[in-house]
Every structure is written in C-alpha cells, then in structure tokens.
Amino acid sequence: MPNRISIRIDGELVQAERGQTIFEAAQANNRFIPGLCQFKGLSTVGACRLCVVEVQGVNRLLPSCTTPAQDGMAVITRSAKLNDYRRQALELLFAEKNHVCAVCVSNNHCELQAYAQRLGVTNVRYAYRYPRLKVDMSHPRFVIDHNRCVLCTRCVRVCNEVEGAYVWGVAGRGIGSRIACEMDRDWGKASACTNCGKCVQVCPTGALAEKGFAAEEMVKRQDLVERLATIRGTMNPGGSR
C-alpha cells in the first residue's frame, strides 16, 4: 500500500502521509488550522473544537486533529462558517470559567487570548457563568488556577505520555469537569509528581504557572517539551507520532 495519499485542502491538491490526521497534513503543507488542545508529540483528544473543518460529503464539522486524512478527501479549512463556529467555541470557553485576563500571569502570552484576537472576538455573546473555583497553591513551585483552565487536557497527556507520572486526570462530568491531581488531592501532597513542570509549560493559558510571577510575566517554554514529546513519539509506537 503506498504511503503517500492525495487530499484536497481548500481546493488545492496536496500530498500527505497515510496515517496523518487532517491537522497534521494541513500543517505539513503550510496551512494553518487553529487548535488549543492539540500539542505536537502528544496524543489527540479533540477537546477544544477550534480545529473543526468541513469535509466534503460529511454533513457535520469534524475536528481535524482527530480525523485521519484519507486518499481523495476534500477538506475546507477556512470559511466564514468555520470562523463563526470557531469563534463560538472560543466564546463558550471564555464564558465557562473566570478568565480575568487583566490580572493573569499569562496575559499577552496566552494561546486562548491570541486565538480570540486572531478570530476577531470582541465580546462574548453568551452569559458568563462565574463559577466558584479553586486555586491550589500547595505545590512549592507551581500553582493551578482552575478559573483559567480550558480543559484542553494537555497537562494530563504530557504527564502521562512524556513524564510517565500520571499525576493529572479529569474529575467530574460535563460543566462540572475539572483537572484533578491524583485522587483529587492537593498538588503539594501528590505522591507521583516529579516536579518536572512539563504540565506548566504546555498549558495554553495561565491555569498552570510557576510561582513568583506577576501579571503578564509568565512566558511558557513549549519548545523544550515539544522536543521531548516528539523524540519519545519516534521510539514508542503506542502514542501519537
């Protein structure tokens, strides 16, 4: 079976590798698709819905990060309709928790904020929920602020798949979902945490941060984790590429 396949992205015929997702195929051909939960080298979950695309012959939008590219597939990655749905997904993320950007450590270095700007969000059409959420400061070096979490689960995946510590998980269901440390204990009491900080670096917002930073000061170093994650990917066929 040939390893190269042909797909049409936004009308143009491009080559992709068998086994690549639409997201990866688009990226390999220099086409940008937004994505908050996707992280190079980690498995994919399709949680954020920012990477949705139109696939010809399918009457609903598909997340490109979890949909395999198939030979002969025709994909639309940019359109007014997609922009509208992506903006809706973003606005719902803003309305779900308490994103007070002005006082956030990650202000101006935040992927959520950057996408809002890029996709033209000027206000949130949905009523904000203002849930009461915890800030866990019990870890000596790091802090998790659930108010700023978008539930992308990058932290969960990097801890499981790269560090192998399995500290993070998701507790609760639906609107009550939240990131939880081990069996829902304080981070400072985690028995498996190696204090490596990978979860902090991959977090797209200010939900996970190092202590000792004021507003706007936390800049994440994703390149290092991405390198570790991709090295591991080539050696361990169980994970993502």
Place this chain on the structure above:
Amino acid sequence: MTKAPKARLATAWLDGCSGCHMSLLDVDELLLTLADRVTIVFGPLVDAQHFPESVDVALIEGAVSSQDDLRLAQTVRENSKFVIALGDCAVTSNVPSMRNSIAPTRLLERVYIAGADTQPGVPLENVPKLLRAAIPLHEVIKVDLHVPGCPPSAAAIAHVLTELLDGRKPDLSAVAKFG
C-alpha cells in the same frame, strides 16, 4: 466656511477604575482636534448633573455592578445614538466580576464586618444596592461597538473616535486585543 456642528460626546463611569478615562485623556494632541469637533456633554470630565438628550456617541467604562450602574446604562442607551463599551470591565466585566462567585450580602459582611478594624457595619445609606453580579454592559443594553483593553490604548480610542467622526465604522483588529 461654516463649520459642521459639533458632535455631542458623553462618557460614563460605572464599576471600573477610571483607567479608561485616563486613556481617553492620553490621546495627546488629538484632544485639540477633538475639542474642535466634539462637545463633551456628560461624564466625570465635565460638570453636568443629568444625562442630556440626543447624544451622538457615548463611551461607557466599567461593568454593570449596582442599581445605579444599571439605571445610568439604561439612561445612556435611551439618549444616545451610538454606545461604546469602553475597556475590559464594560466588555467582559473583568476585575469587578471576581466578586461574582460570592453572594453580595456575604461579600459586604466579609469586607465591612469581618475585615473592619473599627466601626464594623455594612453601609446601607447613600450607597447604591449591589446587583447579584457585576456583568458586561451588553448583557443589559444594546452595545454598538466593543473596545476591549485594560485599558484600551490611547491609539485605539483615538482611532475609534476619529473613524466615527469621519462617518466610518471603526475596525479594531489592528489596535485592540480581546481579554
């Protein structure tokens, strides 16, 4: 040559820190041009006690947090052609919203009784009643333009006012960021 009649500009200060008004004053030499083209008819920058009728452009800073905020926002809307939510508090409710997960009664008791060194007691007279939550402006009135920023840059405010005075709809993508 007869000059075009001046546009009537109003500003309002709801639950915010006045930083957006400071940013408005920070437009530097544009203030001279503005002085020729607009009359400020209401707001913290002028003396008017009552919101006037037929205002062309109204800039509202701050979240809607109390009964007074709500009434003022409604009055501004009723009497203004174009209403702008100025800054993050008006656009997203921002920092004022950090009280929203606590019921107002409990919040006031915590601050004015548990947190008081002397004379504990919740003030009840001459202060507006708090709403259950501090909310963005567009949740209570129709907003014609959102200008995010904490505060919006002077350049963003200058751009918005100049474009509106020239009869164009401002495009904020280059001068403002959300959140």
